[in-house]
Amino acid sequence: MSFDDIKIRSYDGNFDRTRLELLERSCELGSSKHVFLFTDTMGDPISRIRNSPMYIMLVAELNHELIGAVQGSIKMVTMRDLAKVGYILGLRVSPLHRRKGIGSSLVQHLEEWFIRNQVKYAYMATEKDNNVSVNLFVNKLHYLKFRTPAILVHPVKSRPLEISSKIKIFKINEENAEYLYRRYMGLTEFFPSDIEKVLRNKLSLGTWVACDQGGRDQFGLNGNFPTNWAVLSVWNSGGLFKLRIGKAPVSCLVYSEAFKMIDKAFACFNMPRLLHNLFEPFGFYFLYGVHQEGPMSGNMIRALCKYVHNMARADMDCKMVVTEVGCYDEKVRPQIPHWRMLSCTKDLWCIKALKSEDGESINELTRIPQKRPLFVDPRDV
Helix, strand or coil, X not given: CCHHHCEEEECCHHHHHHHHHHHHHHHHCCCCCCCCEEEECCCCCCCCCCCCCEEEEEEEEEXXXXXXXXXXXXXXXECCCEXXXXXXXXXXXXXXXXXXXXXXXXXXXXHHHHHHCCCCEEEEXXXXXXXXXXXXXXXXXXXEEEECCEEEEXXXXXCCCCCCCCEEEEEECHXXXXXXXXXXXXXXXXXECCHHHHHHCCCEEEEEEEEEHHHCCCCCHHHCCCCCEEEEEXXXXXXXXXXXXXXXXXXXXXXXXXXXXXXXXXXXXXXEHHHCCCCCCEEEEEEEEEEEECCCCHHHXXXXXXXXXXXXXXXXXXXXXXXXXCCCCCCCHHHCCCCCCCCECCEEEEEEECCHHHHHHHHHHHHXXXXXXXXXXXXXX
């Protein structure tokens, strides 16, 4: 194979969809005997970026075979100042064609598209222990390690979770939610300038606030708020794509059937819904804009998370509630219910200045400790 024979071009849904699904299967499943979670895009390979202001998918083709792909999106966010950033996700290279520079070439072509659209910084997320991905982006493409947020996963259980009667939870409209987020999170890293579009998206199920029972009627009146309160919004990721367990040992199937029997016989065990049908595609809710005010507001974060869990029980497709918080948000993280065995305590975000004059500023950002919370846009999940 000559590298010159490889063609990198934009994705063509009419021509590439079936071949891309084959590529996804070969990359995610491989030949391992362990359990693998992979993305089921339900026939729409660009579903994960479709809600971004600007997006593109590039594919690598050799002799009419699709051997690689990458996706990218562009938006305006808060860094030190307002900046246009490009997000890289979904990098795939066929196992038979790895270590030949195809992944690097796909990312470099994507960076060129970013530059043509005046993007200042490019960033991506990967697992901290994904040595192949870290080596490609950090060592070969000169990205800098930037933030290490935690992905917290809580399975939806058979029975509702109990919420303190001392806390009042209520839904607010998009206009009031936008006001709260711009006022209290507008300076947060990666806060999207088009937050109103996120809140009004059909996948955004709403925004909820929690406060003491006595603070409900006065909340936001004349711009005043209670001493302690919390807010979060919910995004239905299952409306875009599903997760699926692709391959597992026989023992997993046995456990699945056993848990069904136990759950029926002992309802008090409150088993996770995920264990009932291990191999069926499932959706999840993503919590974003998680924020608290006041020294006693931790319990309100926990109450909101339980409220969303109970809401998710009514959606038979939803089997997990997920959120992602930065390391700066230490007071928030312990309040979010999650299972350690399903969560990732150190996701890794890497960033790169696409213009030489911005190199020093990004170096400084990565050297100093994180001083602001991190806003994880649900469109990037």
